[in-house]
Amino acid sequence: MSLTRTAEERFLRYVAIETTSCPDCEQVPSTACQFELANLLAAELRELGLHDAAVDEHCYVTASLPANVAGREVPVIGWIAHLDTSPDVSGKNVRPQVRDYQGGEIALPNGKIITEDEALKSCRGHKIVTSDGSTLLGADDKAGIAAVMTAVERLLTENQPHGVIKICFTPDEEVGNGTQFFDLQRFGAECAYTVDGELPGELNRETFTAKAAVIRVTGREIHPGTAKGIMVNASRIAAEIIALMPKNQAPETTEGDEPYLHPYHVEGNVAAAAVRVLLRSFDDTQMNQLENRLQEILTQVRSDFPGALVELTVKEQYRNMREGVDQHPEILQKLEEAARRSGVTPCWQPIRGGTDGSRLTEMGLPTPNIYTGGHNFHSATEWLSVNHLETTVETLVQLAYVWAE
Ligand SMILES: [Zn+2]
Structure with missing residues (x-):
């Protein structure tokens, strides 16, 4: 296995692996195919030098990036993304299409059309990835995973001061079981951030x-x-x-x-x-x-x-995560600062849905949500801006630095 270094290459590698979860299955993971991506990610994390990277029996991938600051305490933070894709649309044999987008609607090979809404319009001049229209793309949440993996590599390469970063990739988020076997004690972070949102700027500290x-x-x-x-x-x-x-x-x-x-x-x-x-x-x-x-x-x-x-x-x-995260304003302030440093104007939006962070916050780990650069989730017209994915990487890297200051 050879590591490639850009978030885009990582993303394209991850979406090729089917990880659709199953809504009517009791066990976690609900589908065995999620192990294939989990094992690949653990291997890549070990190759990056995160020696404790492992996959447990329920398909949770965990790893720690050690701190590189000596003689002072920096709070331990966590980055979380989910392995599975929505069972609403097939995620088998995803054939990603990469294009330089100049505007107008996007015609997918199988005949489907992505209309140019405000979100897509804001991405004129970007590199856009879609599926061929017969499957979803899987930016939800493989863009989040690609951003976390790339940010880990950036922190290792740049070697600027940062604290311990705990990584967790969860199975079965889309079927409401992403946190069932999440071991808070072992994770050992003071707060965490899910990387599971849409376009840059949009941050979430409120869910249904x-x-x-x-x-x-x-x-x-x-x-x-x-x-x-x-x-x-x-x-x-x-x-x-x-x-x-x-x-x-x-x-x-x-x-x-x-x-x-x-x-x-x-x-x-x-x-x-x-x-x-x-x-x-x-x-x-x-x-x-x-x-x-x-x-x-x-x-x-x-x-x-x-x-x-x-x-x-x-x-x-x-439960709405708001009551949990609002008690720790520094978690939100540091995220806003990291967004600004990566050239983004932060804006808090309520999610009309839930994330792994809703349950984790209720369990005692305050966990707001960060953008990924994807849009039209859970559909065959799902798309990702590679430029925005890179912004997400930058936000994560800056977040690690802000916490260490
Ligand atoms: Zn998601």
């Missing part, structure tokens, strides 16, 4: 607070010919429940900091039906309102269909 609800309806089945006054149709009740959900509080009608109720999966027949619902908000008051609204809907349906049994279970998924 997330819950998932399952509504189970039990009806009464009988031959339709003799059903009058007897049948209780669970599927009809499930449809009624969805119809009663507020249409102005749905993912398709909200943005910014607005909360939503999202019925995303329905199955059923006359005898039984189930509706799966995501609840998303940025604070607890709004979350309580969403839960109350759901309870009111079920109360109404129970009174309209007294023959049915309607049951609700609600599970917590992750």
